[in-house]
Amino acid sequence: MTLSNQTISEVTDLFKALSDPGRLKIIYALSDSEMSVTELAESLDIEQSSLSHQLKILKNVRLVSVRREGRKRLYSLADEHVYTLLTQVISHANEKR
Structure with missing residues (x-):
């Protein structure tokens, strides 16, 4: 399988976005339910x-x-x-070596 340059760029941008601890916490919080900015800010203790x-x-x-x-x-x-x-990714990170 060959990846186009556009696909490589989009996947790279996706992993860059996920590499930030704060953004990963946001994604994890949203995995339970949808939330407003106010609810997210309160639950994650982040400024709006x-x-x-x-x-x-x-x-x-x-x-x-x-x-x-x-x-x-x-x-x-x-x-x-x-x-x-x-x-x-969480499962992989939690695997025992």
Whole structure:
């Protein structure tokens, strides 16, 4: 199988986004349920402005999605692939050597 340059670039950007501990915590928090910025900020003890910046990065690489409910924006994992990727990486990291 050959990877296109575009695919390589997108996968690299995805792993770069996941390599930040704060963004990984956000992804993990969203694996349980969708949350607003306020709920995420409180649960992760992060300032809302910083959180919004991180969510924008995660949204740009299609790891999270957002939907509006009235004035509120609710964030969730973009799809089942993100959850699978997260659980597989966590499982690999927790393997005994």
